[in-house]
Every structure is written in structure tokens, then in C-alpha cells.
Amino acid sequence: MKILIIEDEQAVLESILTYFTEEGNICEYASNYLMASEKIALYNYDCILLDLGLPDGEGLNLLEELKKLKKKDGVLIISARHSLDDKLAGLDLGADDYLVKPFHLSELKARVSAIVRRKNYDGHNVIVFNEINVDVFAMQTSVNEQTITLTRKEFDLLVYFLSNKGKVVTKNAMAEHLWGDEMDIANDFDFIYTHIKNLRKKLMEAGAKDYLHSVYGIGYKFGTS
Amino acid sequence: MKLSSRYNQVNIFTSLIALIITGVIYYVVIHFILTDKLDKDLAVEENEINQYVKTYQKLPLPASYIDQQVHYKEVKEINQAREFSYTTYYNAKEQEIEPGRSLITTIALNDKKYVVTITKSRVESEDLVRIILFITLGITCFLLISLILINRFVLNSLWKPFYTLLNQMKAYQVSRMGKINRVPTKIDEFNELNDSAIAMAASVQQDYKELKSFTDNASHEMMTPLAVINSKLDSLLQTEPFTKSQGALLEDIYQAVGRLSRLNQSLLLLAKIENNLIPDLQDIDMKELLESKIRQFQELFEKDGLQLIHQLESCQLRMSKYLVDILMNNLFSNAVRHNHKGGLIEVRLQKDSLQLINTGRDAGLEGQLFDRFSKSAPSEGLGLGLAISKQICALYGFTIAYTYQNEKHFFTVHF
Incomplete structure (x- = not known):
């Protein structure tokens, strides 16, 4: 772009x-x-x-x-x-x-x-990353053509990671993205762990590779390396 | 005690004393003068008797008029000095004993010696003194009454500009950008007070404005370096690999920067609310809003095993959507953050009030809960949430209050 x-x-x-x-x-x-x-x-x-x-x-x-x-x-x-x-x-x-x-x-x-x-992509809003396919408009995710069900937050997280693939994304940024900075719970990262754990599990169960890497406890990186 | 009543007291007390003293002096002097006159009259009578005796070589008849009696008494030896004295005598006409003044003197006639007693009635002079006393008393009373009336009515109207000004000063709120109006008066002191009050209000307002714009500007100016730090940190993070300790350092920096920018945003928000710069008024369906907030916070409730009870009646408010959101977020975040595991949160919405009740770790909170930067020591918050909430409430004329009952914290907003 x-x-x-x-x-x-x-x-x-x-x-x-x-x-x-x-x-x-x-x-x-x-x-x-x-x-x-x-x-x-x-x-x-x-x-x-x-x-x-x-x-x-x-x-x-x-x-x-x-x-x-x-x-x-x-x-x-x-x-x-x-x-x-x-x-x-x-x-x-x-x-x-x-x-x-x-x-x-x-x-x-x-x-x-x-x-x-x-x-x-007017109306046809799909992000493709290797075997993962995300239709942002319809809020649907599939791995190897097989649809998986994600919660709203997991879906948001996945889209967020796909937009920042190959980058280290901090927990702060994720928390603010998911809950907004006004909710003032930005210091509470337990939620992030749970959502990431679930997202990773769902993706891998559907046959995707392990793209989510924890980085020194600061954040996560989504990518092939 | 009011100045006027204190003044009244002093005034009336001194007037009373002055009038009593002058009354007494008046009485004594008049009494003295009248007695002196009587004495002179008696002396004249004595003189006449002496003349008579000298001319006719005999005593005049002991006359007895209504107000004058003369007695003679022969004595062998004159051992009586000439003297005036107060006596009483019998008034034959009135048939009563009346006060009198007598002169006792001696007279010698052809080897005989007489003691002459001339008595004059004192009734008239006593009456005169009495009348004078009554007049004095009457004047005293009249003076006192008129003093009281003057003080009550004239003083009150005289002090009116002062009270008008005082009420204005009481109602003055610097945050509302109120003004003190000139009270028309011809009294120099009040004019001076008026000028000083107006000048003071203006300078307070100026200072307040400067302080506010300082907060605003400082926060704004801080945003840019914060943005630089943030973006540089994000960039730095992409240049991995790091060691584990470097990672920990980075994390700490992230936390601090995040906190700083939230702090900054909160301060900016406070300044904005104070300046009433958030005008987007709209009708808010509180019931709907609260239901969505409860959904939004569901995850947090679940995480701590909090039980939520809600009882929502319909309620419409007219305020900024942005601010009502912040207000609700603050109240809900507090109820969650200061709760204990497995605790309870109760939300009660009524037509004119909203109540958030939560169990909590701490016992009843005290002190300046709604002040800026007041927070319990272990709190992770910024200590601005409730200050912001209070400002938002104040902006729309709501009141927010905190109470502690039955080991529960109650936050109540009255619309």
C-alpha cells in the first residue's frame, strides 16, 4: 500500500x-x-x-x-x-x-x-496469511478452508496481529486495542494471556502453524520466524 | 453578633449612662438653686423682721400664711447659731404636713432675747424639681426609643449594600467564572469594599485562568515528547533480539510511559470539563447504557468471580455521551478494582439516581475521596478517576456522594 x-x-x-x-x-x-x-x-x-x-x-x-x-x-x-x-x-x-x-x-x-x-475491497474484505483466511466484513476465520469459531475479542486480536505481522506487539497496545484506553484496566494483562492462549489453541487445532510467539514477557509477535 | 446590634448595645448603654449622669447633675443643680432661692427669701424675711423690730421696738405678729410661718420664742441665753434647715410644717389649709425650709435666727429686743423660726413651704420647689425630673426622664426614654428605631431601620438600610455584596461574594465560584456586580451606594467605605472585591475576583479569575491554561498547555506540550518516547519504544522493540533483562527493562519503561500518558490525558480531560469544552449534549438512555456497560465489564466481573445484581429503572439524561461513558467506566472500574474475589456489585438505577454498591477489601474510606491524586496506597489507579467523576457530575449539576454501610461501599449519583 x-x-x-x-x-x-x-x-x-x-x-x-x-x-x-x-x-x-x-x-x-x-x-x-x-x-x-x-x-x-x-x-x-x-x-x-x-x-x-x-x-x-x-x-x-x-x-x-x-x-x-x-x-x-x-x-x-x-x-x-x-x-x-x-x-x-x-x-x-x-x-x-x-x-x-x-x-x-x-x-x-x-x-x-x-x-x-x-x-x-469494497465489501469483500479478506486478509490472507498463509493457511489463515480472515473475512473482516463477515467476521469469519478459516484455516485451510476449514471455518473456526472465534470469540469477538479473539477475532479482534487475530486481525490486530495480522495487521502487525512480523512486529512485536506489546501487551499494553493489545489491552488498549481490545478494551479502549478509557476502561483503565490497562495494567491488568491476565485477560490478554487468556485470549491469546485460546486463540493460539484454536488456530493450531485447526491445523495452522504456531505463529504466535511470546517476546520476553513484553508482548507477542505473529509471524513465521 | 451583628455589627449593628453590637453598635446598638454600646450606643444605648452609653446614652443611658450619660443621660442618668446628666439627670442626676441636673437634679442636684436645680435642687441647689431652688434651695438657694428659698434661703434668700428667708433671709429677706429675716431682714424685714429686723427692720420692723428696729423701727417699732416690738416684734411683728407671728404671721402664718399658707406658705410661710414665723414663730418667736423667748430664750434666756442665746446659744443658737443662725442656721437654715429642712423641716416639715403643718399646712392648715391643706390640713397636711408639708415639707419646708426654715431659718432659725435670733433677735434681741429690750433685753429680751428671742429665737425666730421662719418656715417657708418647699412644696412648690419640690413640685418644680419633680416636673423637671419627669421631663428629663421622658426625654431620656424618647431618646432611647428613637435611638433603637434609628439603629433598627436606618442602620439596616445603610448596611444593605454591604450585605448585597457579601451575598455576591458568598455565591462567587471561581470555576463558574462568576462576576461580582457593583452595588450602587454613596458610602465611601462600601464603594471601596466593592472595588476591592471586584478587583480581587478579577485577579483570582485571572490566576485561575492562567493555572488552568497552564495545566492544559503543559499536558499538551507533554503529549509530543510522550508520542516520541512511545513510538521510539515501539521501534526499539522491533530491533530484537534482546536479553531477558533488557526485555524486563523495556516492559518497565512501557508501564511507566503508559501510566504517564494516561495521567496526562486525565489531566487534560479535567481541564476540559472545568472549561466546559465538551458540549456534545444528547439524550442518554441510562438503562440502555448501563446494560451495555455491564456487558462490557462482564469479563472483569467473571475474572474476579464477582456477583452482579442489577435493578434498572428507566432513566433519561441529557449530557455528553463521551462524559457519561467516562463516568460509568470510572465507577465500574472502581467497583471492580477495589473489590475482593467473589465479592458483590450492585447497580441500582432509579429515575433520579444511580447507585453502585460494592464489597471491598478496605473498610470505610475516609478523607478527600474525590480530590485529585487521593487514592489508597495499594491502588493501581491514577487517583484521578473520582476527581473526574466529580467534575463531570458538577458540570451537569449532579451530586456524587460516598457512604459506607454494612461493609459495603456506596457511590450514589443524584441527577
């Missing part, structure tokens, strides 16, 4: 770039309004990561420009402003999602992947 990252904070920009750059992905960046405006006009992207607080302009105006250009790029707003107004204004102007800083890169990736999936 082709992604444009509009972010003025160099350090954050670099991290996102490193995290997103992998085979099949093309990442470009703009660190100010002008640059972003040019890139938006010139190219098409699967998803644009838009930081609202740019030094030379209001990020929300870029959304209006996109609208004027009648472009269908997916937009994810990332903002340090935890403001409901901004969120509503952004979503009103056609943004697909809104993520508040600070965020986990895995969460960002998962959201971007979701946006790109929604944009690209």
Missing part, C-alpha cells in the same frame, strides 16, 4: 516510517502543510496519516483540499489534541479515523490497515 505521512515531529515521523516500511509498502512523508498539499495534489495514496498541528497551516484544511480534488484517499488523523470537536470536525470533513497521540505504532498500523482494506 501507498502511504503519505504528514507529521512535523521528526522523531515520530521517523518511527512511523521505519515501522511502516516493509515489502509491498511505499511510504512518503511531508513535514509541513505546503509539502503535504503538493503531494496530495500530485499523487494518490491508499492512506494519509495526517497530523493536525502543522507549523504552517491547519491540518483540517488539507481534508478540505482533498475533498475539492474529489480524491478517495483514506485519511487517519493523528493529533496531540484530545479534542472531541477536532475529532468530529475531522470525521465530518471525510477523515476515516482519529487517533490521539501518544499512540502505539501497532495500533496505528492496525487502523491504517483497516482503512486501506475498507477502501480497496
Whole structure:
């Protein structure tokens, strides 16, 4: 997928770039309004990561420009402003999602992947990973064409892992993804263990390889290695 | 004690004393003057008798008028000094004993010696003194009564601007951005008080605003470095392999950063609620919301083996969906977090109140439960949950209260 990252904070920009750059992905960046405006006009992207607080302009105006250009790029707003107004204004102007800083890169990736999936496969939303097939729209999972039944949380976890395959995903990020950061149980990781244990068991019982690896107690990694 | 009644007391007390003293002095002086006049009259009479004796060489007839009597008494030896004295005499006309003033003097006539007693009635002068006393008393009473009335009515209306201002100051709440209005008055002191109160309110408000925007700005500014740390940590994590101890270090850092960003977000949220920056009011069906919250927390209840009893009546509220969500999350999280294994959670929703009752590890909590950063020592929370809850309640005019009964913690929100 082709992604444009509009972010003025160099350090954050670099991290996102490193995290997103992998085979099949093309990442470009703009660190100010002008640059972003040019890139938006010139190219098409699967998803644009838009930081609202740019030094030379209001990020929300870029959304209006996109609208004027009648472009269908997916937009994810990332903002340090935890403001409901901004969120509503952004979503009103056609943004697909809104993520508040600070965020986990895995969460960002998962959201971007979701946006790109929604944009690209209208209604037919399937993630394929080796023998695992996940239909996000119908919420169905199959291993080697054999359907398995997952709970809602297990399904969410699997989609999350598939969006971040090959990456170490922390328990914090998973907890926040599954329960939201407002539930304030982010320190309680017993739930994560249970869900991961069950997910792994179900996948392996259906004949999938063991893709889930625990990483030093910090988190998990989903991948072939 | 009110200033006016204290003033009244002092005023009336001193007036009373002053009036009594002047009354006494008045009485004594008048009495003295009248007695002096009587004495002069008596002396004139004595003089007349002397003249008469000198001219006619005989004693005048012992006259006895209504208010004057003269007696003669022959004595051998004169050992009587001339003196005035108070006496009584018999008033033949009125047939009663009346007070009098007499002058006892001596007179010599043809080798004979007489003691002359001239007595004059004191009734008139006594009457005069009495009338004067009554008038004085009357004036005293009149003065006292008018003083009391003046104090009661005039002082009250005089102090009115003060009380108006005082009520304004009592009702003043800096968080509401209230204002103190000028109370129209011509009294300099009150005007001065008024100015000072207004100036104070303005400076308090200014400070409060600065403090608030400081919290807001500080939290915002912290978000960026936090975002950097977070993203760098995530990036660092991808550069495995690590040793086990490095993993443990990373985990600790993650925990701390996570806590810091939650803390920061909570502070920002508090600042926002205080500034009433969350306007998205909508009708909330509390029953529906609570049912979905119970579903959402089901997993947590099960994990600790908590038993949930709920009793939900229909209830409609008009508030921000975002805030009501936070409020419910806080209350439910607390009920779970401070519960013991196999405990109990009770949710009671009524038309005008919501009650969350939970068993708990600690005995009744005391102190500033709803204050920022107040939390029990082993709590993993930030200590902001209840402060936020309270702010949310305050924003919509709800009240939130905590009680401890029968080893259960009760959190009650009255809508």
C-alpha cells in the first residue's frame, strides 16, 4: 500500500516510517502543510496519516483540499489534541479515523490497515496469511478452508496481529486495542494471556502453524520466524 | 453578633449612662438653686423682721400664711447659731404636713432675747424639681426609643449594600467564572469594599485562568515528547533480539510511559470539563447504557468471580455521551478494582439516581475521596478517576456522594 505521512515531529515521523516500511509498502512523508498539499495534489495514496498541528497551516484544511480534488484517499488523523470537536470536525470533513497521540505504532498500523482494506475491497474484505483466511466484513476465520469459531475479542486480536505481522506487539497496545484506553484496566494483562492462549489453541487445532510467539514477557509477535 | 446590634448595645448603654449622669447633675443643680432661692427669701424675711423690730421696738405678729410661718420664742441665753434647715410644717389649709425650709435666727429686743423660726413651704420647689425630673426622664426614654428605631431601620438600610455584596461574594465560584456586580451606594467605605472585591475576583479569575491554561498547555506540550518516547519504544522493540533483562527493562519503561500518558490525558480531560469544552449534549438512555456497560465489564466481573445484581429503572439524561461513558467506566472500574474475589456489585438505577454498591477489601474510606491524586496506597489507579467523576457530575449539576454501610461501599449519583 501507498502511504503519505504528514507529521512535523521528526522523531515520530521517523518511527512511523521505519515501522511502516516493509515489502509491498511505499511510504512518503511531508513535514509541513505546503509539502503535504503538493503531494496530495500530485499523487494518490491508499492512506494519509495526517497530523493536525502543522507549523504552517491547519491540518483540517488539507481534508478540505482533498475533498475539492474529489480524491478517495483514506485519511487517519493523528493529533496531540484530545479534542472531541477536532475529532468530529475531522470525521465530518471525510477523515476515516482519529487517533490521539501518544499512540502505539501497532495500533496505528492496525487502523491504517483497516482503512486501506475498507477502501480497496469494497465489501469483500479478506486478509490472507498463509493457511489463515480472515473475512473482516463477515467476521469469519478459516484455516485451510476449514471455518473456526472465534470469540469477538479473539477475532479482534487475530486481525490486530495480522495487521502487525512480523512486529512485536506489546501487551499494553493489545489491552488498549481490545478494551479502549478509557476502561483503565490497562495494567491488568491476565485477560490478554487468556485470549491469546485460546486463540493460539484454536488456530493450531485447526491445523495452522504456531505463529504466535511470546517476546520476553513484553508482548507477542505473529509471524513465521 | 451583628455589627449593628453590637453598635446598638454600646450606643444605648452609653446614652443611658450619660443621660442618668446628666439627670442626676441636673437634679442636684436645680435642687441647689431652688434651695438657694428659698434661703434668700428667708433671709429677706429675716431682714424685714429686723427692720420692723428696729423701727417699732416690738416684734411683728407671728404671721402664718399658707406658705410661710414665723414663730418667736423667748430664750434666756442665746446659744443658737443662725442656721437654715429642712423641716416639715403643718399646712392648715391643706390640713397636711408639708415639707419646708426654715431659718432659725435670733433677735434681741429690750433685753429680751428671742429665737425666730421662719418656715417657708418647699412644696412648690419640690413640685418644680419633680416636673423637671419627669421631663428629663421622658426625654431620656424618647431618646432611647428613637435611638433603637434609628439603629433598627436606618442602620439596616445603610448596611444593605454591604450585605448585597457579601451575598455576591458568598455565591462567587471561581470555576463558574462568576462576576461580582457593583452595588450602587454613596458610602465611601462600601464603594471601596466593592472595588476591592471586584478587583480581587478579577485577579483570582485571572490566576485561575492562567493555572488552568497552564495545566492544559503543559499536558499538551507533554503529549509530543510522550508520542516520541512511545513510538521510539515501539521501534526499539522491533530491533530484537534482546536479553531477558533488557526485555524486563523495556516492559518497565512501557508501564511507566503508559501510566504517564494516561495521567496526562486525565489531566487534560479535567481541564476540559472545568472549561466546559465538551458540549456534545444528547439524550442518554441510562438503562440502555448501563446494560451495555455491564456487558462490557462482564469479563472483569467473571475474572474476579464477582456477583452482579442489577435493578434498572428507566432513566433519561441529557449530557455528553463521551462524559457519561467516562463516568460509568470510572465507577465500574472502581467497583471492580477495589473489590475482593467473589465479592458483590450492585447497580441500582432509579429515575433520579444511580447507585453502585460494592464489597471491598478496605473498610470505610475516609478523607478527600474525590480530590485529585487521593487514592489508597495499594491502588493501581491514577487517583484521578473520582476527581473526574466529580467534575463531570458538577458540570451537569449532579451530586456524587460516598457512604459506607454494612461493609459495603456506596457511590450514589443524584441527577
